[in-house]
Amino acid sequence: MRTYLDCIPCFFNQALRAGRIATNDENKLKNLLDEIGLMLRHIPLENTPPETGMLIYEKVREITGEIDPYKKIKRESTEKALTLYSSLKNEVEKSNDSLLTAIRIAIAGNVIDFGVSMDFDIEKEINEVLKKDFAIFDYYKFREYLDNTDEILYIGDNAGESVFDRILIEEMKKPVIYVVREIPVINDVTYEDALQAGIDKVASILSSGTSAPGIVLRTCSAEFKRVYKNSKFVISKGQGNYEGLSDEKHPIFFLLKAKCWVIANDIGVNKGDIVLKGINV
Amino acid sequence: MRTYLDCIPCFFNQALRAGRIATNDENKLKNLLDEIGLMLRHIPLENTPPETGMLIYEKVREITGEIDPYKKIKRESTEKALTLYSSLKNEVEKSNDSLLTAIRIAIAGNVIDFGVSMDFDIEKEINEVLKKDFAIFDYYKFREYLDNTDEILYIGDNAGESVFDRILIEEMKKPVIYVVREIPVINDVTYEDALQAGIDKVASILSSGTSAPGIVLRTCSAEFKRVYKNSKFVISKGQGNYEGLSDEKHPIFFLLKAKCWVIANDIGVNKGDIVLKGINV
Numbered sequence: 001m002r003t004y005l006d007c008i009p010c011f012f013n014q015a016l017r018a019g020r021i022a023t024n025d026e027n028k029l030k031n032l033l034d035e036i037g038l039m040l041r042h043i044p045l046e047n048t049p050p051e052t053g054m055l056i057y058e059k060v061r062e063i064t065g066e067i068d069p070y071k072k073i074k075r076e077s078t079e080k081a082l083t084l085y086s087s088l089k090n091e092v093e094k095s096n097d098s099l100l101t102a103i104r105i106a107i108a109g110n111v112i113d114f115g116v117s118m119d120f121d122i123e124k125e126i127n128e129v130l131k132k133d134f135a136i137f138d139y140y141k142f143r144e145y146l147d148n149t150d151e152i153l154y155i156g157d158n159a160g161e162s163v164f165d166r167i168l169i170e171e172m173k174k175p176v177i178y179v180v181r182e183i184p185v186i187n188d189v190t191y192e193d194a195l196q197a198g199i200d201k202v203a204s205i206l207s208s209g210t211s212a213p214g215i216v217l218r219t220c221s222a223e224f225k226r227v228y229k230n231s232k233f234v235i236s237k238g239q240g241n242y243e244g245l246s247d248e249k250h251p252i253f254f255l256l257k258a259k260c261w262v263i264a265n266d267i268g269v270n271k272g273d274i275v276l277k278g279i280n281v
Numbered sequence: 282m283r284t285y286l287d288c289i290p291c292f293f294n295q296a297l298r299a300g301r302i303a304t305n306d307e308n309k310l311k312n313l314l315d316e317i318g319l320m321l322r323h324i325p326l327e328n329t330p331p332e333t334g335m336l337i338y339e340k341v342r343e344i345t346g347e348i349d350p351y352k353k354i355k356r357e358s359t360e361k362a363l364t365l366y367s368s369l370k371n372e373v374e375k376s377n378d379s380l381l382t383a384i385r386i387a388i389a390g391n392v393i394d395f396g397v398s399m400d401f402d403i404e405k406e407i408n409e410v411l412k413k414d415f416a417i418f419d420y421y422k423f424r425e426y427l428d429n430t431d432e433i434l435y436i437g438d439n440a441g442e443s444v445f446d447r448i449l450i451e452e453m454k455k456p457v458i459y460v461v462r463e464i465p466v467i468n469d470v471t472y473e474d475a476l477q478a479g480i481d482k483v484a485s486i487l488s489s490g491t492s493a494p495g496i497v498l499r500t501c502s503a504e505f506k507r508v509y510k511n512s513k514f515v516i517s518k519g520q521g522n523y524e525g526l527s528d529e530k531h532p533i534f535f536l537l538k539a540k541c542w543v544i545a546n547d548i549g550v551n552k553g554d555i556v557l558k559g560i561n562v
Contacts, residue, residue: 005297005307005310005311005314006297008293008297008314009290009291009293009294009297010290012289012290012293013290016286016287016289016290026286026326029286030286030326033286033289033321034321034322036318037317037318037319037320037321037322038318038319038321038322039318040314040315040318040319041315041318041319045307045311
């Protein structure tokens with residue numbers, strides 16, 4: 001997805017939100033925003049938003065000196081999600097379509113996104129997403145791809161959300177490579193977070209090699225690009241990965257909640273909608 | 282009021298909103314935001330937001346070549362407000378406290394603010410504000426000042442809103458100098474807009490001399506500053522004038538609806554609250 005003009009004020013909001021978690025020093029925060037201001041003219045609208053996100057969160061690290069401002073928040077998100085794990089497994093088991101219920105749960109977990117907001121209620125979200133209609137529902141294609149694959153490349157999004165991904169991974173009953181960010185960026189899932197969520201028990205974990213808050217292929221490692229290229233079934237979680245991958249010529253299934261109206265417009269749905277969208281499938 | 286860090290993303294939103302009314306050219310709009318980005322480090326947090334607003338809207342004019350993007354919108358706002366004039370006059374006449382009702386109506390008119398949003402319903406707003414409790418209610422001081430003054434300096438805010446100001450001016454039954462912006466900025470009231478609202482029938486009209494979207498004294502004309510200095514009873518409408526004047530050492534009554542949470546925090550009220558606040562009184 002390209003950068004829309006409306007993404008620009010949002011870049012400043014994101015920098016401010018992340019900066020404030022790292023420091024209370026108003027001069028540093030002003031300096032951070034000033035630096036983003038200077039960067040702006042070097043960011044063409046053709047870039048995907050996570051390419052810019054990468055630069056923004058680099059600046060946050062550089063100016064605040066804090067390399068992982070969301071560390072504590074991420075740990076707590078995962079702990080919280082783990083307390084819900086058993087009851088969500090029950091939910092899947094008792095449902096008529098356990099795969100679909102697991103997909104819904106994985107999407108509900110996508111609300112744990114500090115890049116968008118600090119304010120969400122995960123239990124309320126789960127209850128809503130379990131009942132909500134999909135705005136795009138390429139479920140039958142998804143099942144077809146799942147039946148015909150011998151390996152799934154599952155691109156994770158946020159820490160905490162990974163616990164919900166684990167439930168879907170367990171339900172798909174096929175070998176999974178779970179992709180994490182190379183270094184901490186916002187509350188995106190890293191290797192350490194995936195371990196805390198128990199992903200290592202159900203999948204092999206691979207770093208994308210990027211520090212962007214979304215898959216930006218040109219910034220990914222050669223190894224990730226090779227695995228991606230050879231993969232026949234890619235699941236991409238969340239907005240950041242959608243932004244980075246939506247123009248790819250590869251079969252990908254996007255699972256997300258459209259939390260931002262710019263992304264919702266780009267997908268062709270309304271803000272708040274849940275989406276299971278396959279491209280090139 | 283100082284600039285808060287949260288004002289910075291909002292500056293970009295404001296530039297984008299005004300720019301889009303002036304042009305559809307995405308390159309020009311990107312250029313506009315880039316230029317605001319470059320300006321940012323020269324804007325200290327000590328500045329009041331309308332000082333920055335002045336620079337932003339200058340850039341909008343310079344880059345889009347459109348000196349009055351809100352011209353049509355302003356004319357339509359005033360026309361719409363004029364259709365409500367008679368029924369609002371009735372509302373005042375039939376009320377127990379006609380001055381207070383006129384104050385409420387003048388505050389309701391403050392919702393016509395394209396600096397904050399394009400999305401409001403003036404009739405709904407009037408019905409709400411006529412019944413709503415004030416979060417700050419310095420009404421008795423206001424009456425006392427009104428009784429003891431022989432001239433009121435009334436600083437207008439937005440076009441359209443002026444029709445509602447006229448109702449309050451008529452109700453106060455004292456000579457009024459009504460202050461307008463020197464040149465068009467957002468949908469702020471200018472001399473031409475005030476004439477369309479019929480302000481000339483009830484007050485003398487004076488330009489502040491500034492192109493800031495709020496009174497920033499250092500940018501005002503010598504004439505305005507003299508009148509302001511000598512005035513014993515100043516009424517200031519709206520957020521922009523509050524931002525510019527809130528730290529003044531002069532008796533001023535602010536009439537506004539807190540439409541933005543940053544300003545609401547600065548005043549010590551909640552977003553959406555209505556305020557009749559006197560300072561130095």
